[in-house]
Amino acid sequence: MASAASVALISYSDCCQGFQQYKGRFPIAYESPGALLFPAPSFLSLHQKNHIGCLRATRRPSVVCAIRPKTGTVTQTSWDNLVTKNESPVLVEFYASWCGPCQMVHRVINEIAVEYKGKLKCFTLNTDNDSAMAEEYDIKAVPVVLLFKNGRKHSSVIGTMPKEFYVAAIEKMLAS
Amino acid sequence: MKALQASIAYSFPISSPAASPRRFSRVIRAQADPSDKSMEVMRKFSEQFCRKSDTYFCVDKSVTAVVIKGLADHRDTLGAPLCPCRHYDDKEAEAKQGFWNCPCVPMRERKECHCMLFLTPDNDFAGKEQTITLDEIREVTSNM
């Protein structure tokens, strides 16, 4: 039920902005052992109904608030500044435009970005637009999540994993 | 990020008044949608292969829909349904080589689909369905 807790953590205003930016895009709840189970807390559903930007979402029963994208985008040009020279630990999610599972992972990373605010910076990189970085880190199957500490790659998570898996890898890096 | 792009494009409605909603959606996405022909071919293929291999679509059908779109896109641009969940140094060469053309070798040999298009029933993400309609695909990907 970790994700239930994370929903509750999002402040009211964060939620509002999320609705506005997403313009009706919604995540779909899926059930898997704990990790991605996303129960809709009632305050969110109420809130949805009052929000113009989110009218679409109210058509579906299992839909919850789309969290404002908390991840930044990184490219080859900004890589040094954002990743290797960043004093904060960094997470980079490599994805491809038409990769379905990448979108699932992206939702998880968005949650993580909220929960680890101030402790971890989260970025995404589109491998279709930025081959150079993908090749440098030898990205083959996507999604791939790389963790960096002090500018150096600490660990990587390849494929679509439950949220706990990413959290465990992050905790391990932060503790190291 | 895609959502952001969308909102930017919304403020510059550059499509002609006669443009259909479909055309408009192309403007928003800044990435051409695959052709209807390819979409239908890949949709049918996915349904058939699902049945043939005793696998199921993901419980989150938007995953299925995005992957089918990706396969259709590669069919249009490369002439072969190259797996959309990988990064390639050279897509053309890869499509010719064939290892990652759907159904890829790992799928055919070991029922491993890291794209989560074909999931064995024991997979946590496997749903109960082996069918997906074009409308479903359009609906779940309309806001991408």
Ligand code: SF4
């Ligand atoms: S992993 Fe293989 S079977 Fe699955 S979509 Fe990609 S090419 Fe097709």
